[in-house]
Amino acid sequence: QVQLVESGGGLVQAGGSLRLSCVVSGRTFSSYAMGWFRQAPGKEREFVAAINWSGGTIDYADSVKGRFTISRDNAKNTVFLQMNSLKPEDTAVYYCAARFSGGSTYAAHFPAYFSYWGQGTQVTVSS
Numbered sequence: 001q002v003q004l005v006e007s008g009g010g011l012v013q014a015g016g017s018l019r020l021s022c023v024v025s026g027r028t029f030s031s032y033a034m035g036w037f038r039q040a041p042g043k044e045r046e047f048v049a050a051i052n053w054s055g056g057t058i059d060y061a062d063s064v065k066g067r068f069t070i071s072r073d074n075a076k077n078t079v080f081l082q083m084n085s086l087k088p089e090d091t092a093v094y095y096c097a098a099r100f101s102g103g104s105t106y107a108a109h110f111p112a113y114f115s116y117w118g119q120g121t122q123v124t125v126s127s
Contacts, residue, residue, distance in 0.1 A: 001026045001028045001097070002024065002025070002100075002116045003024070003025045003026050004020060004022055004023070004024055004096050004097070004098060004117060004118035004119075005022065005025070005119065006020060006021065006022045006094065006095065006118040006119065006120060006121040006124060007020070007021050007022075007023075007095060007121060008020040008021050008121060009121030009122045009123045009124075010122075010123070010124070011124045011126065012086055012123075012124070012125055012126070012127075013044055013085055013125070013126050014086060014088055014126065014127050015085060015086065016086050016125070017082070017083060017084045017085075018044065018083045018086065018123060019080060019081070019082050019083070020036070020080065020081040020082075020083065020096075020121060020123075021051050021078055021079075021080055022034070022036075022078065022079045022088075022096030022115050022118055023040050023067065023076075023077055023078050023081075024029055024077045024078070024079075024098060024106055024125070025036070029064050031053065031103060032053050032099050032100055032102040033050055033051070033052050033063075033081040033099045033106070033113070033114070034050065034051055034072055034095070034096065034097065034098050034099075035047070035048075035049065035050040035051075035094075035097045035098075035099075035108050035113075035114055036048040036050070036070060036079075036081045036094060036095070036096055036097075037094070037095045037097060037111060038092035038093065038094045038095070038123075039092055039093050039120075040092040040093075040096070042065075042090060042094075045058075045095070045111055046061065047061050047108070047109045047110070047111075048060070048061055048064055048068065048081070048094070048101055049061065049064065049069075049070035049081060050069055050070065050108035050109070051070045051072055051079065052106070052108075053072070053102075055072060055075075057106070058070060059072045059108060060108065063089075064083075064090075067083065067084050067085045067086075068081060068082065068084070069081070069082040069084075070082075081096075082092070083123070086123075086125045087125060088125045088126065088127045089125075090125050091124050091125050092122060092123060093120040093121065093122050093123075094120060094121050094122075094123050095117055095118055095119075095120045096117070096118045097111070097112060097114035097115075097116065097117050097118070098114060098115065098116045098117075099114045099115055099116075100115065100116075101115070109125065
């Protein structure tokens with residue numbers, strides 16, 4: 001019923017920028033929390049950034065703090081990840097995720113907190 005579709009990935013040189021988008025369909029965009037995760041080959045899926053329904057609570061992984069910005073436009077049912085000053089170690093498949101229930105303790109750093117996931121978009125940063 002709920003679908004999340006990421007876009008905006010691609011190949012970029014180190015120091016460059018990309019803007020990822022995630023469009024939510026099948027449900028009113030009123031998610032309690034949206035998150036971005038990434039996964040490189042042979043590694044666990046790791047937390048990147050998260051934002052709550054109002055945008056009042058935003059979290060970033062230490063590795064991306066100061067370089068990445070998460071935002072959401074509820075009117076457009078879209079969450080964004082602006083990625084600046086990209087590094088080769090940022091290379092991964094990036095996934096967006098959504099949670100619609102606010103009944104649990106906020107724990108957006110953990111994949112299990114989210115109920116719905118997109119298909120992922122590849123980001124490759126060359127040196």
